[in-house]
Amino acid sequence: MVARHRRRWPVAITILGVLAAVAGLTYLFWPQIFAMIEDELIYAQKSSNWARYSAGESLPGTPDLKNLPARLASRNLKLGAPVFMRIFKREFELEMWMKRGDRFELFATYPICMWSGNLGPKLKQGDRQAPEGFYTVDSAALNPNSQYHRSFNLGFPNAFDRAHARTGSLLMVHGDCRSIGCYAMTDRVIDEVWSMLTSALAGGQKRVQVQVFPFRMTETNMSRHAANPNIGFWRQLQAGHDAFVRDHVPPLVRVCDGRYAIRPATGDSDGSAPIEVSCPAT
Known part of the structure; x- marks a missing residue:
């Protein structure tokens, strides 16, 4: 034994x-x-x-797209109010925020049907990456006759992308469920997003800020991706993410010395400020 x-x-x-x-x-x-x-x-x-x-x-999480007026009324919101959007790649989600008073409120979260590439920014033409960063959409970016139903151009490359010699063009949010560097929402979803976007622009909002993130910018997620070569860039995005979470007003976004520079906006802001190269006075 x-x-x-x-x-x-x-x-x-x-x-x-x-x-x-x-x-x-x-x-x-x-x-x-x-x-x-x-x-x-x-x-x-x-x-x-x-x-x-x-x-x-319909994809899981799709709102009741047949009942937009009632959904708006239930939140005391209306078409024509300024809007703001956030995109989260990993979660396949697009958030639509609408302004009420001096703050923006989350109105709806839509599932993203498809985006191409992997987590990380778009670097060059042909890499099939969907962009990440801070962008603005104006009336010139709208295409009601897109081959993917309807689309709006995110405005890639922006001032930050150009400062880093990133190349590419016509990176859209559109209908259908096919993507080559874009965010495809399905036709029914893009119709509702389009309605709120175009109504806001027609109502006087000059530009709509769109923040595009690789994932929900929590410290837990940042820690999980700490070894990713894009972590420095993502920390810059996190600053803009956190500024909006804190104030519920789209922050002022500038580009200084090749980096995003984030400043809080006041309650009368609707996120219309362009994203330009500008360093604070010293």
């Missing part, structure tokens, strides 16, 4: 050693492992969205 127990010890020690080695390797290579898992999950979401779209089904 004693001999049998003694023979078990080497086996147990070997198993513990293997487990420790696996744990050590997992810890050492976790950033790469996490990135691979994330890529697979994103691919699975895109495949699921395409399957639902192809079957004529």
Whole structure:
């Protein structure tokens, strides 16, 4: 009996050693492992969205698109009020915020059917990446006759993108569920987004600020992606994200020395300020 127990010890020690080695390797290579898992999950979401779209089904989380007037009235909001948008790639979500009083309120969150590429900014023409950053949309960016139903141009490259020699053009938010560097919303969803966007511009808002993020900019998510080579850029985006979360007013966004410079806006702002190269006076 004693001999049998003694023979078990080497086996147990070997198993513990293997487990420790696996744990050590997992810890050492976790950033790469996490990135691979994330890529697979994103691919699975895109495949699921395409399957639902192809079957004529609405994506999970789609609001009641047949009842926009009642939904607006229930929130004491109306078409023509200034709007503001946020896009989150990883979550496949576009948020529509509307101004009431001196603050913006979240009106609706729409599922994004498709975006191309991976997490990270667009760098050059042909890389099939959907852009990330801060953009503005004016009436000249609207295309009611898009081959993808309706579309609006995000305005890539903006002043920041140009400062980093990023190239590309015609990066849109549009209908359908196909994307080459764009954000595809399906026709029914883009119709509602279009209605609020065009009404705001017609109502006097000169530009609509659109903030595009790789994921929800929580510290937990930032820590998960700390080893990503884009983390420095994402920290700049986080500053703009956090400014809006704090004030519920789109911040003033400038580009200074090749970096985004974020300043809080006042309650009378509607987010119309252009994104320009401008450094604060010293």
